[in-house]
Amino acid sequence: xxxxxxxxxxxxxxxxxxxxxxxxxxxxxxxxxxxxxxxxxxxxxxxxxxxxxxxxxxxxxxxxxxxxxxxxxxxxxxxxxxxxxxxxxxxxxxxxxxxxxxxxxxxxxxxxxxxxxxxxxxxxxxxxxxxxxxxxxxxxxxxxxxxxxxxxxxxxxxxxxxxxxxxxxxxxxxxxxxxxxxxxxxxxxxxxxxxxxxxxxxxxxxxxxxxxxxxxxxxxxxxxxxxxxxxxxxxxxxxxxxxxxxxxxxxxxxxxxxxxxxxxxxxxxxxxxxxxxxxxxxxxxxxxxxxxxxxxxxxxxxxxxxxxxxxxxxxxxxxxxxxxxxxxxxxxxxxxxxxxxxxxxxxxxxxxxxxxxxxxxxxxxxxxxxxxxxxxxxxxxxxxxxxxxxxxxxxxx
Numbered sequence: 001x002x003x004x005x006x007x008x009x010x011x012x013x014x015x016x017x018x019x020x021x022x023x024x025x026x027x028x029x030x031x032x033x034x035x036x037x038x039x040x041x042x043x044x045x046x047x048x049x050x051x052x053x054x055x056x057x058x059x060x061x062x063x064x065x066x067x068x069x070x071x072x073x074x075x076x077x078x079x080x081x082x083x084x085x086x087x088x089x090x091x092x093x094x095x096x097x098x099x100x101x102x103x104x105x106x107x108x109x110x111x112x113x114x115x116x117x118x119x120x121x122x123x124x125x126x127x128x129x130x131x132x133x134x135x136x137x138x139x140x141x142x143x144x145x146x147x148x149x150x151x152x153x154x155x156x157x158x159x160x161x162x163x164x165x166x167x168x169x170x171x172x173x174x175x176x177x178x179x180x181x182x183x184x185x186x187x188x189x190x191x192x193x194x195x196x197x198x199x200x201x202x203x204x205x206x207x208x209x210x211x212x213x214x215x216x217x218x219x220x221x222x223x224x225x226x227x228x229x230x231x232x233x234x235x236x237x238x239x240x241x242x243x244x245x246x247x248x249x250x251x252x253x254x255x256x257x258x259x260x261x262x263x264x265x266x267x268x269x270x271x272x273x274x275x276x277x278x279x280x281x282x283x284x285x286x287x288x289x290x291x292x293x294x295x296x297x298x299x300x301x302x303x304x305x306x307x308x309x310x311x312x313x314x315x316x317x318x319x320x321x322x323x324x325x326x327x328x329x330x331x332x333x334x335x336x337x338x339x340x341x342x343x344x345x346x347x348x349x350x351x352x353x354x355x356x357x358x359x360x361x362x363x364x365x366x367x368x369x370x371x372x373x374x375x376x377x378x379x380x381x382x383x384x385x386x387x388x389x390x391x392x393x394x395x396x397x
Contacts, residue, residue, distance in 0.1 A: 006060065009060070010057060010060065010061065013053045013054070013056055013057040013060075014053075014057065016049065016050065016053035017050045017053045017054050017057070017147065017151055018151075019049075019050075020046045020047065020049045020050025020051075020053070020147070021050060021144075021147070021148060021151065021161070021164075022164060023042070023046040024043060024046050024047065024144060025161075025164045025165060025168050026164070026167075026168050026171070027042060027046070028042050028043045028046070029168065029172060029204075029205060029206075029215060030172075030175075030205045031205070032187070032193075032205055032206070032207060033204075033205055033206035033207065033208075033211055033212070033215070035206075035207065035211075040136075040137065040140075043137075043140050044136065044140050047140045047143045047144045047147070048143070050143075050144075050147050051143045051146075051147050054147050054150060054151065066150070067149055067150055069145075069146065069149045071145065072146075075142045075145070075146075078138060078142075079135075079138065079139070079142065081364065081365075082131060082134065082135045082138055082368055083135065084124060084364065085123070085124045085125040085128075085131050085364065085365065085367045085368065086123065086124075086125055086128050086131050086132050086135065086367070087123075088122040088123065089122050089123070089124070090122070091120065091122070094121075094122060094123075094124065097124060097363060097364055098124050098361070098363075098364060100360045100361065101121060101124070104126075104377070105121050105126075108120065108121035123367070124364050124365075124366070124367060125366065125367020125368070125369075125370055126366050126367055126370040126373050126374060127367055127369050127370040127373055128367065130367070130368065130369030130370060131367040131368045131369055131370065133369065134368030134369050135368070138368075148161070159229075162222040162225060162226065163222065163226060165218060165219055165222045166219050166222035166223045166225075166226050166262070168219065169215065169216050169218060169219020169220070169222070169223065169266050170219065170223070170262045170265060170266060172204045172205070172212070172215060172216065172219075172269075173204070173216055173219075173265050173266040173268070173269035173270070174265060174269070175204050175205065176202040176203060176204035176212060176269045176272070176273070177202060177265070177268070177269050177272065179198050179202070179203075179204065180198065180199075180201070180202045180203075180272060181321070183198050183199060184199075185197045185198060185199035186198060187203075187205065187207075188205070193207055195207065196208075201272060201273050201274045201275075202269050202270075202272035202273045203273065204269075209273040209274060209275045209278070210273075210275045210277055210278055210393070212270075212273050212275070212278070213270045213273040213275035213277070213278020213279065213281065213282065214275075214277070214278055214281055216266050216267075216269060216270045216273075216278070216282065217270065217278060217281035217282045217284075217285045218285075219266055220263075220266065220267075220282055220285035220286050220289065221285050221288070221289040223259065223262060223263045223266060224263065224286065224289040224290065224293065225289065225293075226259055227256065227259040227260060227263060227303070227306055228293050228303050230252055230255045230256045230259055231252075231256055231303055231306070233252050234252035234253055234256060256306060257306075259306070260306040260307075260309050260310050260313075261310075261313065263306075263307075263310045264309070264310035264311075264313035264314050264317075265313075266282075267282060267286075267310065267314050268313070268314045268317045268318070270282045271314070271318065271326045272321075272326070274325060274326065274329045276329055276341065277394075279329070290307070346387075347394075349379055350375060350379070350389050350392055351392060351394070352379065353375045353378040353379035354375065354378075354392040356378045356379075357374055357375065357377070357378045361374075371389065371390060371391055371392065372388055372389060372390050375389055375392075
């Protein structure tokens with residue numbers, strides 16, 4: 001292969017890797033937040049595409065090198081755990097690794113083979129099919145992490161990923177606002193989800209408002225960094241003004257205004273989700289990032305002014321729409337009342353049930369995806385048949 005052709009093919013494979021990473025950041029969240037089967041399929045396809053492109057590129061390069069990651073042993077341990085949960089084990093080994101299984105599934109462990117016997121249960125997981133599906137997602141995330149670690153070589157690579165995360169949050173926030181204010185209750189104006197709708201609060205493409213707000217919180221830090229970086233670049237060109245630098249300064253100044261507007265849009269959409277945990281997450285993200293910028297001596301008057309403009313934008317938007325509802329939700333946080341934060345003690349009950357179950361399955365768990373089958377054994381307080389807990393979710397954490 002000629003040198004120029006090889007270089008062109010090398011650049012093509014690198015673009016394929018970047019397309020895969022960008023697709024995960026921009027496209028997968030739009031497919032019902034990645035929780036829908038279509039979103040999970042898209043995640044798998046994009047990650048495998050990026051991983052294969054990187055492997056082929058490394059095989060063709062003479063100077064290819066593997067960058068070790070501190071998290072690799074943790075990934076391998078997690079992979080081994082989930083695989084062990086799904087493989088068939090001997091009765092003796094299962095009794096040793098998961099001694100509570102025989103008590104919980106007595107009809108699957110009847111030794112005399114009588115008419116009440118269902119057979120022999122040989123899995124650690126109580127839901128092997130769900131756990132195998134979880135194994136696929138775990139492999140997706142592991143491959144995504146490892147490919148990203150290998151792809152990031154320079155500070156420009158880090159900055160590009162940060163900008164992608166910021167843009168993805170802005171697009172999701174804009175979509176959530178438009179869908180709430182001009183929607184018909186259906187997601188994307190055509191998809192009717194059986195368990196919830198898009199008419200009451202901002203959710204974007206997520207079926208859960210907490211997940212929507214938490215996704216936006218991930219974009220707060222990159223947006224604030226991008227804003228202060230644009231101001232730094234504008235200040236760097238502000239010394240000697242020439243026709244070329246004047247055009248560049250005006251462009252950076254416009255970018256600064258747009259980034260301030262984008263930050264306001266993301267915060268406004270997060271508040272319209274009425275997610276208290278999401279509001280806390282966004283507040284913490286903003287406070288930490290501003291503190292880091294201050295420590296780096298990159299907080300100037302313009303930066304503070306941009307944040308003030310974003311705050312004024314949020315206040316004005318809330319005054320036009322949703323101020324009372326948002327205020328009532330935030331009052332739940334400021335009140336300090338556990339009863340207001342956790343009405344009917346739903347979260348406390350499910351957390352208590354989880355804490356009670358952990359000692360019985362501390363070694364290897366009960367299998368990825370089995371939570372809905374396990375928690376009812378440890379609580380009798382969740383009698384509402386309309387509610388099924390799939391995770392011991394904690395938005396505040």
